[in-house]
Amino acid sequence: MAATPAKHVKQMLVDRETKYAVAGVVPVFVMVMLLAHSASPAPTRHEAIPRLGDAVAPVSARQVKMIEASPSTTNWGGARQQPAMLVVTPTRPRSAAPFFYKGTTSDRERAVNCLAAAAWYEAGNDPEGQRSVMQVVLNRVRHPTFPSSVCGVVFEGSERTTGCQFTFTCDGSMQRRFPSPRQWTLAQTLADKALTGSVDDTVGQATHYHADYVSPWWSGALQQVSQIGAHIFYRWPGGRGHLARSRNSGSEADEAELAQGRPRPETQGEAAALLAPQIASLDAAASAPVIPVGVSQAQLIGLDPKSPSGPWAVTALTQCLNKPACTVLGYGQGVELSRNTNLVPAQMDRPLFLFVRDRASGMEVVLWDCDRTARPREDQCLPRDRKSLDQLMRNR
Template sequence: MTTDKTETTPAIRAILGVVAVAAIAGPALVVRHAPMPAAKPVMVRIPKRVVPQAEVPPVEPVTFVDLAPDDARSFNATVPFSTAPNPAARPFVLPGGQEDRDRATDCLAAALWYEAGDDAVGEKAVAQVVLNRVRHPAFPKTVCGVVFEGSDRKTGCQFTFTCDGAITRRPSDTGWQRARAIATSALSGEVYKPVGYATHYHTDWVVPYWQSSLDKVAAVHTHLFFRWTGWWGTPPAFNRQVQPSEPVVAKMAALSDAHRLGAVIAAADASIVAATPFFGRALQPLVSDPNTFLTTLAPTTTPQSYRALAEQACGDRPTCKVMGWTDVANMAFTLPLEPEQMAAMSFSYLRDRPAGFEKALWNCTEFKGLAPAACMKRQALRITAPSEPAAAPGPDAPRGPEVLDGVRRKTAIEPVKTPVPTPSPTPTRPS
């Protein structure tokens, strides 16, 4: 059988043409519409700002860059260690009585176990960071204050176990006793030298935003340790006087007898105070603040005697606050005060001798005939927290600002020159 070339050749050519076009266009279409590989996040290291000596460095909230653990590890590996000297911290010996020591030990032990787990070396490193913070003016003045700083907020706590619910998970008896033993040694002067004066740390699978503003000084297993840049990371900056009175922390009650009993005693004291008449007995400071007194005032005594009562209660305290009510029904027993309690307050006495301030004020709606300067101003009575005495700075301490941005805020009181008193009518109660 013969084939007609004039009929078959064009058909073959057409088929070959289609195949050729497909061979060229197909790969191009595949390449054009192929899925793009996921772009890896690019980390840009922000230049460090060295906080000057006259400015206390702010403590930033613990927030993290959005990175996968492997990417975070890769980035952290590129962060160089500081080449500056890394001296060991001075030994820390906790002041105060046995109750304060027990509370501090348990707070520190909790930080060790929840932050480092059953890792004795890691626990020693964490303990050193906590004690470095206690000595640094950017942080609270007590061990428990440092550990539970910001724990009342879901974001902002400095140690995540204090606000993420992890503290409800109890450690093993063996792990807890080991953590307490390490905490006891650290509070008795034992120093973990490798981390020096580090005040921050994080695991190598995260990148906190504060990292770029600090110097990387050590690595302990999977934890990286950092200290302040400039003067604030040097030994002279860690000379703040430690407050000997450790607070009772309610979140520690399940772990610590010291905190559980302290909370019970504080509640019992408040109940006793609430049930006991104030007339004729000595004023007692608040359990939570030894420099603040809340009291009822005998309505039968002269208003001028309230100041003498306040001065007697304050004694030699350099800072002191006394607030009194003649109406027991509206009296406050704890801080902060409710608006109704502030409005019903009859008398207040404020003392801040380091700032050169001392003043007594009366409720002039209740007590008539007083000079305007002796009258309370309602807007000045918005007290949100008890003030704490200023710690005596060491000989090399800088004179930084009173307000620590990002740490805690306290209204500064300007020194007031005492005016020459002018005679005023004796205040009398309205008939």
């Protein structure tokens, strides 16, 4: 188990005490002050969105985390604390439990095809990469945030031209390129094994990943668990990352649920023909309208200003999952939240936290009121001028 920043400080204190004991001088005051600060270490860059306060999952051997002082963190002399290095003890991510598919023979066949398609289109002909993708799909099936079927997870959001969970399902890839019969058979074989208890423990309980040459905003909201080749894998932090041992519904989409306007299966090759029954919109929740709160169409959430502010982004991400337009405003629980209900945006107070997604304009931002909660970077702070803030808070 990797030592916490507090443990590092305490170990430094022990070394210091030994040194001064030999010299016959023990600076009691310094020891007391160091212990006081060790109980409340500065927020780290990796704790930013969110802090890992709920629970600490095992970390990949490839990770080295920088512990950086917050801009608002000072010592008792007024000077900023210097960054410290925390070298994480090499461990493997916590493995997911074996997945055993429940369903009819026909449902299982469709699940195999969906899983094989996700693996091949996302990882090409790389078996290691394919297994990692399959594990992420099955981890999502077990997580309450996602659909409870394999095809439901893979084709979530595929009815839209953007915003699908796996890009190949909505960017036309399935109409432009296809695996060869041999490649398809190999992918199906791996998929069948994954649905019969084979586990890829290199990605642990990861539910998200991205290529290492991009940096999506949500990567800071999740906990990194490993990197496989050019892809970095993440899980929800703390208890939010818990996966049910058995959640798959055993019911996959059939031919009657083909998406409107999709090309005819016979024009797409063998693989696409097998997958035609699954190219439907399988997540009814994705099209559910945003429920407005008061005059503002934003979703208001009550927050504890003294709590770690990183998890607020995770809450907003969950609230806006699969919604092309969504605004979440966070206010202090109780009076502050009540005072900002049933107001037009221009009348509302400056929020503690703001999340805005507007797919029409390509905007997706997450910001905090840095006057009331510490953040590691200035670009995570709400604008100070009211005009800019009103632009962010306006109805869309």
